[in-house]
Amino acid sequence: MNNEINLDIEQAADFLKLSPSRFSELLKKRIIQQNWDEYGDIFRFNSHVSDIEAGSVLFENDGSFELIRGFPKIKRAMLLAPAIKANFSDIENVAVEEKMNGYNVRVVDYKGKLIALTRSGHVCPYSTERIQNLLEHRFFDEHPDLVVYGEMVGPDNPYVQKDVYDIDSLDFFVFDIREKKDGRPFPLHERRALVREYGFRQAEFFGEFSIAKAASNITAIIKELGKKGHEGVIIKDPNMVLQPVKYTCSESNCADLRHAFRFYNEAGRDYIFSRVIREGFQSVEWNETEEEFMARCLRLGESILRPMGRSVRQVQDGERIADDSRIRVKDEKTIDAFKSYLQRLGLDVVFSPVRKIGDEYLVDIKKINDSTSDKTLGIVQGQLWS
């Protein structure tokens, strides 16, 4: 499938300032890859090309090309105070916004309809349906040159299910607005004003703090967010010239570990390792009492062993291990579209029968984790660890 390229290669290459032969080569190597079905003329970048980030997306809209830039990778502070001093010493104040725990999408108009592009540059059918009801199209008519970057958050979330935000189903929180042509971000307060004007929801703003006082203020914010099970913050140059920095709560690191160790054989070693390391640095920076330190040790150990134990016991009881999530749609057709989308991405999923609730349809999704199930079953049957 998809052998036919729905694109004028010469024109597209010219728009990207690449030679046609280089562009053809990138297509052939699937570094630039074509979408499918109704989005068959949308192309995504599977890795970095020249100054274009991985996850960037190219398509023709109304006869002219558009490049939607990928999500810039935000680096993480391990020790907050030195990280703020080293990375923001050229400015007076940093602005702090919440980093919510969901999944990133970029929203743009495509042929008169809003589409939601994932981090990798796929068009997610579920997010695309949801976004129609969450964002007013008027914004995109009035600002055809802008891309809205935000977080999809809530319990009806097939990727990162979180109940901590007091959201009934799924909502979209803007955290960035950028120009299509060069990816230039709006200054923070301009962006917040614009988002407010259209009534979109956006990531919470905690204030601006002087470089000298930022670390202690952010530590206090992080402790409060941690208590609520929220993820963390993004520390930004209000003018969005310097690169933002992220920092997260211990409780969120541990929540990640709890999820990872349910599926211990699928979880990436680096994913696990980096979360453990964050705990080590935060513990030192917070200069904890022995009691606080022991509470952190216990929290870390429990985040690892309790979910893993649960998985082993499930397999001992003859079950398979699966990751449960849920979607809620208005258009029943989205269910099948989303299922085939996940399968195309290589996921093994089981969809429950559809339940109608009000004017919407609810489906439970089980992502099957064969690797952890099989490995655990082997051990339960006496297999050795090589």
Added chain:
Amino acid sequence: MNNEINLDIEQAADFLKLSPSRFSELLKKRIIQQNWDEYGDIFRFNSHVSDIEAGSVLFENDGSFELIRGFPKIKRAMLLAPAIKANFSDIENVAVEEKMNGYNVRVVDYKGKLIALTRSGHVCPYSTERIQNLLEHRFFDEHPDLVVYGEMVGPDNPYVQKDVYDIDSLDFFVFDIREKKDGRPFPLHERRALVREYGFRQAEFFGEFSIAKAASNITAIIKELGKKGHEGVIIKDPNMVLQPVKYTCSESNCADLRHAFRFYNEAGRDYIFSRVIREGFQSVEWNETEEEFMARCLRLGESILRPMGRSVRQVQDGERIADDSRIRVKDEKTIDAFKSYLQRLGLDVVFSPVRKIGDEYLVDIKKINDSTSDKTLGIVQGQLWS
């Protein structure tokens, strides 16, 4: 250096049942690699070749070739009861010996002198000096066809320093005796009798247990060993026909983690991960009370965060992180030989001035862990985690 091959390639190839061209190719690819200095005509296998294990060693002794087989890899039980049932169902009883925490060496006679071969097949100058005083040469004169496999254990240990065994300096504990020609192991009780006859020390024997009762007996042994800070056990077919299986104490897993997290950026992700996973399975198999489970969680978390915190604080205080160990020799020349040996293996080591104690010389060794020191220093100075 070492460009000249001190070996008759045709004869050596014939002895190994390889073609001369294959043997030459293995030398060229450094799969078979020559030692240096006085051991320049000893060759080691850097990986598996035909049925010859990695770590095997080839040399000429008295005009005939000898192949010293590598250490067979022993697989690990994650859940003891099913592992014993699945792996030893063909026999009535399993024998249980202690697995000590030190480093493995093989001892053979080479040109009239005992040499100690490490797991990788190197001749360790320190272990070689020590072994002269620990094993009587008479055994090797009377049994020229045998190789002695054992563990070097104690505080004067440059590889794995342990104070838990009530050993003053360094001692050698036999755990295996094998035939040179085919690597066939001695049956356990024959081996123990032979070792006793020559007065060598050997790994403790805990008894033989029926397959049905072995798991509960071994669990009790493991809990006692854990309390003493010892490592674990090897479960063996007394006839040494079936492959042995190892199983370790929670306290030993945690001790490994404590060491690994002091040097968190050097430690292998898989090394860390596998130790954490062992805790998860043991916790389930032992059917722990909530109190025991929480104690295990705390022990795990503390094994990770306390040593890591110590390293971060050391770097904050301007220090570099190093792994301290110690050697004790009779012949002062061994010190330089051992230092250049470690440097050849790529280690960055600092040797303290020599102290004379009785008729021996003591040297403290610092292994410099640049990777953890540099990474931590970067973070202390505000570097971000990508």
